Amino acid sequence: MPHDEIPGLLTERPAKPAPVPVEEQRGPAQEGTLRELPLGGGTRPATAERPGELALTTVGAGGRGRRVETAESMARQQREISVSEFFSKNRHLLGFDNPRKALLTAVKEAVDNSLDACEDAAILPDMDIEIRDLGNDRFRVTVRDNGPGIVRGQIPNIFGKLLYGSKFHRLKMSRGQQGIGISAAGMYGQLTTGKGILVITRTSARKPALFVELRIDTKKNRPEILREGEVVWDFDHGTEVALELSGKYQRGRQSVDEYVRQTAVANPHVRIRYRAPDAAVTVYERSTGELPPAVEAIKPHPHGVELGVLQVMLKDSPARSLQAFLQQEFSRVSARVAELICEKAALSPRAYVSRINRSQVEQLLKGIAETKLMAPPTNCVAPIGEAQLVKGLESVVPAAFYASTTRPPAVYRGNPFIIEAALAYGGEGQEGDQPARLFRFANRVPLLYQQGGCCSAVAAGHVNWRNYGVQQPRGSLPMGPLTIVVHMASVWVPFTSESKEAIASYPEIEEEMTLALQECGRKLRIFLSRKKRDAEQDRKRNYIQTYLPHIGVGLRDLIGLSEPEELQVVSTLETLLERARD
Numbered sequence: 293m294p295h296d297e298i299p300g301l302l303t304e305r306p307a308k309p310a311p312v313p314v315e316e317q318r319g320p321a322q323e324g325t326l327r328e329l330p331l332g333g334g335t336r337p338a339t340a341e342r343p344g345e346l347a348l349t350t351v352g353a354g355g356r357g358r359r360v361e362t363a364e365s366m367a368r369q370q371r372e373i374s375v376s377e378f379f380s381k382n383r384h385l386l387g388f389d390n391p392r393k394a395l396l397t398a399v400k401e402a403v404d405n406s407l408d409a410c411e412d413a414a415i416l417p418d419m420d421i422e423i424r425d426l427g428n429d430r431f432r433v434t435v436r437d438n439g440p441g442i443v444r445g446q447i448p449n450i451f452g453k454l455l456y457g458s459k460f461h462r463l464k465m466s467r468g469q470q471g472i473g474i475s476a477a478g479m480y481g482q483l484t485t486g487k488g489i490l491v492i493t494r495t496s497a498r499k500p501a502l503f504v505e506l507r508i509d510t511k512k513n514r515p516e517i518l519r520e521g522e523v524v525w526d527f528d529h530g531t532e533v534a535l536e537l538s539g540k541y542q543r544g545r546q547s548v549d550e551y552v553r554q555t556a557v558a559n560p561h562v563r564i565r566y567r568a569p570d571a572a573v574t575v576y577e578r579s580t581g582e583l584p585p586a587v588e589a590i591k592p593h594p595h596g597v598e599l600g601v602l603q604v605m606l607k608d609s610p611a612r613s614l615q616a617f618l619q620q621e622f623s624r625v626s627a628r629v630a631e632l633i634c635e636k637a638a639l640s641p642r643a644y645v646s647r648i649n650r651s652q653v654e655q656l657l658k659g660i661a662e663t664k665l666m667a668p669p670t671n672c673v674a675p676i677g678e679a680q681l682v683k684g685l686e687s688v689v690p691a692a693f694y695a696s697t698t699r700p701p702a703v704y705r706g707n708p709f710i711i712e713a714a715l716a717y718g719g720e721g722q723e724g725d726q727p728a729r730l731f732r733f734a735n736r737v738p739l740l741y742q743q744g745g746c747c748s749a750v751a752a753g754h755v756n757w758r759n760y761g762v763q764q765p766r767g768s769l770p771m772g773p774l775t776i777v778v779h780m781a782s783v784w785v786p787f788t789s790e791s792k793e794a795i796a797s798y799p800e801i802e803e804e805m806t807l808a809l810q811e812c813g814r815k816l817r818i819f820l821s822r823k824k825r826d827a828e829q830d831r832k833r834n835y836i837q838t839y840l841p842h843i844g845v846g847l848r849d850l851i852g853l854s855e856p857e858e859l860q861v862v863s864t865l866e867t868l869l870e871r872a873r874d
């Protein structure tokens with residue numbers, strides 16, 4: 293609402309009113325209000341120390357001795373909160389709510405960054421992940437990549453400042469998106485062990501490797517460098533991040549081991565060497581030498597934009613005319629389409645961007661909604677691909693049958709996305725009397741927590757698996773020797789919280805997930821019915837082979853057949869039965 297529309301707002305500052313005695317200020321209405329206060333308070337007369345201060349105090353047994361704030365005393369306490377202070381108090385929002393999860397989150401943030409950096413630089417990732425148990429529930433996590441490295445000037449802000457990164461302001465599929473991840477891991481380490489984060493990085497063989505040890509000044513959300521210098525390092529380029537933290541190592545479904553294993557499923561192009569705290573080393577060799585297809589950053593699509601966002605875009609845009617603004621800031625808006633939007637919005641295409649007021653922004657939004665637009669471009673999202681997904685799954689889940697599906701691109705809130713699903717059925721390691729396992733991925737990152745609140749689990753529970761020959765308790769995951777994979781690839785994954793653990797249930801996303809799972813389910817049904825038919829055939833063949841010789845002997849005894857006649861009868865019967873069996 294523009295200020296001139298606020299009822300009662302005076303455009304001119306009124307002259308300072310003459311001081312009114314407190315008793316007079318309190319009219320009948322005010323008295324009524326005061327009487328309604330739960331503590332049954334009265335008013336405290338203004339005093340010489342608090343001139344003109346209208347503050348409430350409490351009287352009566354319940355309120356005696358209670359400290360009462362005034363607007364002025366509250367003003368003295370009101371101040372800005374630094375984002376790092378906020379997140380150090382609310383570390384659960386970032387995935388550091390218990391020691392086991394904290395260990396996982398720290399590894400995950402470093403690995404996600406490494407994979408993003410390698411892929412942005414078109415380098416096949418070679419990762420080294422090490423966790424050392426230092427005793428007393430302390431661990432040292434070291435993650436090394438062969439990525440492009442980080443230039444010296446950026447190191448402090450990347451690792452020592454929350455909300456600093458390269459991915460937040462672009463619409464491009466990547467694992468990270470917020471600019472919080474690695475600095476939050478460093479901050480958690482610092483809070484629990486008092487130690488800073490150590491970074492070694494090198495951008496080329498011609499340049500020295502640098503090391504920087506730093507911590508975050510949480511009050512100011514600023515980096516503090518503790519030590520830095522050059523270091524001898526065996527690698528030509530890449531980054532190594534090491535931090536100490538309080539944590540807990542426990543094997544199982546939500547462990548670092550499982551995260552690394554599932555990372556190999558969704559990233560068959562990555563080689564990972566993982567050393568667990570118990571010194572067990574696992575190597576996941578890459579099953580393809582091909583990098584995922586390159587993805588482009590896109591501009592937002594007009595159909596997803598909200599009023600407030602549009603206002604900010606108008607304010608920030610260097611464009612002068614409305615038509616130029618629409619063309620430059622959005623995808624799928626040509627000069628002709630921009631004109632059309634302006635026409636539907638009843639605004640001039642030549643209108644100055646800087647002069648568009650709030651009600652005109654509303655008109656513009658209406659114009660956008662009424663204009664038919666091409667769907668957003670989809671070269672900004674790259675699926676894993678049906679074949680690659682099966683390859684990745686084969687390397688960690690041995691099974692009798694695999695199916696996978698990549699859906700065509702779709703759009704939620706103007707953001708393009710692609711859903712993929714896969715199934716692995718049967719095999720030694722999968723138990724038949726347990727609910728299916730669900731592997732959830734967002735932009736190739738395994739999601740191990742908050743399954744119940746994730747759109748993928750909701751979709752998997754809504755699919756009617758009984759149609760595909762698998763048992764299913766109503767509304768839940770199916771039962772059987774089954775692993776279900778759901779992957780969402782998008783320029784912006786709508787996570788339910790900053791810890792990026794679950795995907796929010798947008799109807800468009802849930803529908804795509806359901807369709808992808810149903811497609812896989814149909815392939816599973818074909819496999820299972822063929823399997824059933826084969827089993828039935830085997831059973832019948834067994835009958836024939838078990839009982840026919842006895843029939844031959846019986847006939848010989850009963851009607852006195854010679855041995856050649858008996859063989860002849862048995863062979864004719866066998867042919868007849870085999871034909872009937874088919």
Ligand SMILES: Nc1ncnc2c1ncn2[C@@H]1O[C@H](COP(=O)(O)OP(=O)(O)OP(=O)(O)O)[C@@H](O)[C@H]1O
Nearest residue numbers: 405409450457458459468469470471472473474531
């Ligand atoms: N190993 C690395 N190699 C190269 N650049 C890196 C590496 N790690 C981090 N960066 C850079 O540091 C930035 C900040 O990383 P950070 O993890 O804090 O945020 P993010 O990855 O952008 O988003 P998110 O909070 O979702 O993880 C990244 O955007 C990237 O530009």
Ligand SMILES: [Mg+2]
Nearest residue numbers: 405468473474
């Ligand atoms: Mg990150």
